[in-house]
Amino acid sequence: MKRAIRTALVYAVLGGAAAVTLLPLLWMVSASLMPTGEATALPPRLLPSAITFEHYRALFTRLSLARYAANSALLATAVTLISLLLNSMAGYAFAKLRFRGRDRLFQVLLAALVIPGQVAMLPLFLMLKEMGAINTYWGVIIPGMASVFGIFLMRQYALSIPDSLLDAARIDGAGELRIYWSLVLPACTPILVTLAIFTFMGTWNDFLWPLIVLTDDRLYTLPVAVANLAGEHVQDIELMMAGAVLTVLPVVVLFMALQRYYIAGIMSGSLKE
Amino acid sequence: MTARINPAFWFVAPALSVIAVFFVVPVAASVLLSLTDFDVYAVASRTNLRFVGADNYLRLVHEPLFWVAFRNTLYFVLVAGPLSVGVSLAVAVLLSARLVRFQSVFRTIFFLPVVATLVAIAVVWRYIYHPRFGLLNYGLSLVGVGPIDWLGDPRWAMPAIILMAVWKNFGFNMVIFVAGLQSIPDRLYEAASIDGAHSWAQFRSITLPMLAPTFVFVALITMIGYFQLFAEPYVMTQGGPAHSTLSIVLLMYQEGFRWWNMGYAAAVAFVLFAVILALTLVTMRLRRRGPVAAGVVPR
Numbered sequence: 239m240k241r242a243i244r245t246a247l248v249y250a251v252l253g254g255a256a257a258v259t260l261l262p263l264l265w266m267v268s269a270s271l272m273p274t275g276e277a278t279a280l281p282p283r284l285l286p287s288a289i290t291f292e293h294y295r296a297l298f299t300r301l302s303l304a305r306y307a308a309n310s311a312l313l314a315t316a317v318t319l320i321s322l323l324l325n326s327m328a329g330y331a332f333a334k335l336r337f338r339g340r341d342r343l344f345q346v347l348l349a350a351l352v353i354p355g356q357v358a359m360l361p362l363f364l365m366l367k368e369m370g371a372i373n374t375y376w377g378v379i380i381p382g383m384a385s386v387f388g389i390f391l392m393r394q395y396a397l398s399i400p401d402s403l404l405d406a407a408r409i410d411g412a413g414e415l416r417i418y419w420s421l422v423l424p425a426c427t428p429i430l431v432t433l434a435i436f437t438f439m440g441t442w443n444d445f446l447w448p449l450i451v452l453t454d455d456r457l458y459t460l461p462v463a464v465a466n467l468a469g470e471h472v473q474d475i476e477l478m479m480a481g482a483v484l485t486v487l488p489v490v491v492l493f494m495a496l497q498r499y500y501i502a503g504i505m506s507g508s509l510k511e
Numbered sequence: 512m513t514a515r516i517n518p519a520f521w522f523v524a525p526a527l528s529v530i531a532v533f534f535v536v537p538v539a540a541s542v543l544l545s546l547t548d549f550d551v552y553a554v555a556s557r558t559n560l561r562f563v564g565a566d567n568y569l570r571l572v573h574e575p576l577f578w579v580a581f582r583n584t585l586y587f588v589l590v591a592g593p594l595s596v597g598v599s600l601a602v603a604v605l606l607s608a609r610l611v612r613f614q615s616v617f618r619t620i621f622f623l624p625v626v627a628t629l630v631a632i633a634v635v636w637r638y639i640y641h642p643r644f645g646l647l648n649y650g651l652s653l654v655g656v657g658p659i660d661w662l663g664d665p666r667w668a669m670p671a672i673i674l675m676a677v678w679k680n681f682g683f684n685m686v687i688f689v690a691g692l693q694s695i696p697d698r699l700y701e702a703a704s705i706d707g708a709h710s711w712a713q714f715r716s717i718t719l720p721m722l723a724p725t726f727v728f729v730a731l732i733t734m735i736g737y738f739q740l741f742a743e744p745y746v747m748t749q750g751g752p753a754h755s756t757l758s759i760v761l762l763m764y765q766e767g768f769r770w771w772n773m774g775y776a777a778a779v780a781f782v783l784f785a786v787i788l789a790l791t792l793v794t795m796r797l798r799r800r801g802p803v804a805a806g807v808v809p810r
Contacts, residue, residue, distance in 0.1 A: 278644040324526040331522035361540035384526035414518040443628045461630035482631035493626040
């Protein structure tokens, strides 16, 4: 009996927490489907009286949301592919190849993790300005092409590849590049997927740097565009909610589909030494 | 015989050059920048650039607005940090109770706010906090609490941002805590049960001590992340009302990229770095274990 009460209590708290977690997200979706003005009705409505997609249509026809979504997708994809290649190469080398000062260098890299990215931003902006990369896609892509965290994650995983496997391939006459490409990369698939999700979501959700670098509104990513629209269209709640839904949807779907890899990645990033 | 370059070089060189050129060099340059009067005139022409020594730092110390931003950020970190960690731990403990089914469903739900784009979420919460039409005030009115102008009242704006941050982030730490809880051997609890320890005693004498390393790690990455508060006040309040939500990074952004006082902004950025570094060193001393991956927080 006591046990039953306790079970009920645990479920009640967890259920309540789940409801509180979901409510803002569900309201966002619901409000985005309401006819204009209904989200400001009193008392507040939780569900639309009639479902309409007019705000989504308006975003695409009047406010070129498709363009921002394409920018976001392009930048997130480019950064993901490039950084996956560079980080996996470096991570593999730090784990399995021998070179002078390897471990020392890796220590230094890890120490650099405590430097917040904002410290680099001001000179980075000036550098990229000299290079003519400000207000271009490259301004966002270039600083994201490699990351210490990505190298770290790759290295930790690559350590588990048996040396005997690599040596056997070398004896068979395989070149280093070939070993990396057709032996190491396939063996690292799970962590590559994890890193890809992290990088894609991180770039998609990033705000401060794109806000600084992309001044031409044709280049805006979704978060920059949404923040900008939120200033101009304060009164159009339903429209803004539709914009928020479209910004959030791709990453939420990606997470739902691949959450096994995502959660595993947090573990290997946080619990391993 | 020609000297052969170690093939490892070609593997690390691309990534390390990117990090060196686009991170290490800018960080070093940032030190120099903070010692100059780099402003809007210097943006136009470098001949207007002067070395000013520690002037930016002196100005910063005497600038009330900097201290406002500093205090606000500290307020945010010291309240939202423990709240986030506490909520994460509580939910993780409940979720790990052996009797709970559908764990993965709950976990997915609790994690949704973590992956959702912060800017979009901030826009949503701006309406939830609306003094007249917002869901929150409506909910409060049902239990007899009068309307609060969440984002318009200097006393409530920061608590509002804190509440949203806790909602958005607790799922991340929760996942780490759940893993930490799973790594505690069952036999410890079994032994305690035999000794007649009830669940609160078990929690205090087994769960908490065993979870200590995880706890320290989670607390550190949460606080580091929170010191970098930016998008929430940028989208929801623009640092207002009456600068009550102006954060250090928001101040850096405004000084550096709106007014082009880049020398001064670099000094602000370095204060942020110094605080985070100090925090990390203190924590590592507490923890006495390997390096901490501060980059894991997907914000």
